[in-house]
Amino acid sequence: MENTYLKQQYEKFEKLYPNEKEYLQSIHDVLNSIDDIIEFHPEYETFNVVERLLEPERVISFKVTWIDDEKNVRVNRGYRVQHSSLIGPYKGGLRFHPSVNQSVLKFLAFDQTLKNSLTNLPMGGGKGGSDFNPKGKSDFEIMTFCHAFMRELFHHLGEDVDVPAGDIGVGQREIGYLYGYYKKITNQVTSSMTGKDSLIGGSLVRREATGYGLAYFVEALLGKIKNTTFKDKKVIISGSGNVALHAALKVRELGGKVIAMSDSSGFIHDEEGLDIDMIKTIKQENRERIKRYLDHYENAQYKDESSNIWTLKADIALPCATQNELDETAAKHLVDNGIMLVGEGANMPTTSKGKAVFKKHDILFAPCKAANAGGVLVSGFEIAQSAQFNSWSFDTINEKLKAMMETIFNDIHQTAKKYDKDTDLQFGVNVYSFQKLVQAMLEQGIV
Numbered sequence: 001m002e003n004t005y006l007k008q009q010y011e012k013f014e015k016l017y018p019n020e021k022e023y024l025q026s027i028h029d030v031l032n033s034i035d036d037i038i039e040f041h042p043e044y045e046t047f048n049v050v051e052r053l054l055e056p057e058r059v060i061s062f063k064v065t066w067i068d069d070e071k072n073v074r075v076n077r078g079y080r081v082q083h084s085s086l087i088g089p090y091k092g093g094l095r096f097h098p099s100v101n102q103s104v105l106k107f108l109a110f111d112q113t114l115k116n117s118l119t120n121l122p123m124g125g126g127k128g129g130s131d132f133n134p135k136g137k138s139d140f141e142i143m144t145f146c147h148a149f150m151r152e153l154f155h156h157l158g159e160d161v162d163v164p165a166g167d168i169g170v171g172q173r174e175i176g177y178l179y180g181y182y183k184k185i186t187n188q189v190t191s192s193m194t195g196k197d198s199l200i201g202g203s204l205v206r207r208e209a210t211g212y213g214l215a216y217f218v219e220a221l222l223g224k225i226k227n228t229t230f231k232d233k234k235v236i237i238s239g240s241g242n243v244a245l246h247a248a249l250k251v252r253e254l255g256g257k258v259i260a261m262s263d264s265s266g267f268i269h270d271e272e273g274l275d276i277d278m279i280k281t282i283k284q285e286n287r288e289r290i291k292r293y294l295d296h297y298e299n300a301q302y303k304d305e306s307s308n309i310w311t312l313k314a315d316i317a318l319p320c321a322t323q324n325e326l327d328e329t330a331a332k333h334l335v336d337n338g339i340m341l342v343g344e345g346a347n348m349p350t351t352s353k354g355k356a357v358f359k360k361h362d363i364l365f366a367p368c369k370a371a372n373a374g375g376v377l378v379s380g381f382e383i384a385q386s387a388q389f390n391s392w393s394f395d396t397i398n399e400k401l402k403a404m405m406e407t408i409f410n411d412i413h414q415t416a417k418k419y420d421k422d423t424d425l426q427f428g429v430n431v432y433s434f435q436k437l438v439q440a441m442l443e444q445g446i447v
């Protein structure tokens with residue numbers, strides 16, 4: 001970063017939030033891109049847009065008290081970061097994972113604000129969650145916790161205020177419990193949460209949207225830049241949750257071969273291609289470890305260390321588990337093994353040094369804010385359908401999703417080209433979304 005104003009701002013945030021390393025990482029990533037265009041925009045400093053955009057509008061933290069199956073009284077921390085309402089109500093998922101803290105949620109909320117601006121729907125950005133660990137909890141405990149969490153969070157929600165959805169550890173089951181309780185205590189049936197089952201007012205394709213959207217984005221990138229497709233490409237996908245599974249299903253449909261997938265304990269590998277339906281049954285329906293795949297396929301291999309998935313040889317890598325899961329060493333392994341493209345399904349899965357390796361070696365890179373925007377896009381469709389008192393068909397939504405992922409690709413690619421950055425989509429996504437938000441900010445004066 002060269003620009004003095006940007007450097008001062010970054011240093012200010014470093015001093016203010018020295019322990020929030022994920023948040024600092026995500027803002028550094030964006031400021032680095034803005035550094036290349038700020039000379040054309042003196043108004044950024046005049047109106048101090050950087051500090052105004054980086055600082056969340058509101059950070060809410062609360063205590064969640066609940067009772068487990070053994071009648072122990074348990075306490076967890078709950079949060080909602082309402083980052084920006086510049087272009088609409090706060091919108092973004094809830095994460096239940098022991099690693100959740102304010103830094104993680106601030107980075108996620110900041111990135112969500114930029115991501116949501118790509119969708120052309122009126123959605124601001126937010127993120128929330130808890131350090132509650134859903135692993136090993138009974139269904140009753142999950143429901144009890146969701147109710148206790150919502151007992152605090154409901155004060156801050158509303159269809160025109162803040163509309164949460166799912167993220168790690170929060171899927172359709174948890175959204176059902178959260179939404180049911182919200183409805184009970186507010187006596188309102190509104191689109192105050194997305195990701196619901198279609199039976200209770202949710203949208204078709206929301207479950208599939210992030211993974212499918214990632215595959216559509218990568219397919220657009222492959223076609224436009226390399227004149228090729230997923231067909232016959234070997235693909236590694238980390239994670240085996242909502243995003244990873246639906247990415248795998250769509251990659252398979254598009255003719256690619258998924259040779260490895262993981263969970264937080266380890267990864268499975270089969271050069272002949274994995275049975276994605278079996279993984280779905282194991283992980284989604286039975287909520288078991290991915291290792292159980294070996295019970296059904298003796299020829300597959302299982303290794304304990306999930307990060308070693310990146311030592312495999314493949315054409316395409318899709319990190320779909322969590323932040324900073326793909327570091328410099330992993331990136332070097334992928335490059336040495338001839339990787340052609342990396343597409344980020346998770347939020348910030350590649351470390352800054354990992355990204356630098358891919359850039360140095362001209363590896364095609366689909367950055368998360370764009371590549372995983374399909375989930376929140378279909379959340380936006382869910383809000384639209386509720387407002388219309390209507391529901392759209394699977395095919396209609398799927399086609400809209402595909403078309404919008406292609407539009408997002410074009411928008412950020414054009415931005416990169418405009419500034420002679422060729423295929424640097426990391427630059428393209430940061431600059432495109434930042435400029436949009438600054439415009440929205442300046443429209444509204446100093447508020």
Ligand code: NDP
Nearest residue numbers: 167168169210239240241242243263264321322346347375
């Ligand atoms: P899920 O909870 O459904 O799945 C998460 C997967 O990642 C699981 O396989 C889990 O393994 C693995 N995982 C989680 N934490 C770690 C860790 N610390 N180390 C290794 N593996 C880990 O979550 P989603 O699929 O919804 O989310 C995955 C990523 O995609 C996240 O970064 C999320 O923010 C992002 N995302 C999600 C969207 C959505 O609509 N759901 C939208 C856009 C982005 P295990 O089973 O062992 O826990």
Ligand code: 2IT
Nearest residue numbers: 092093165167375376379
């Ligand atoms: O990171 C994300 O985009 C999500 N977890 C989905 C957010 C949403 O509101 O659907």
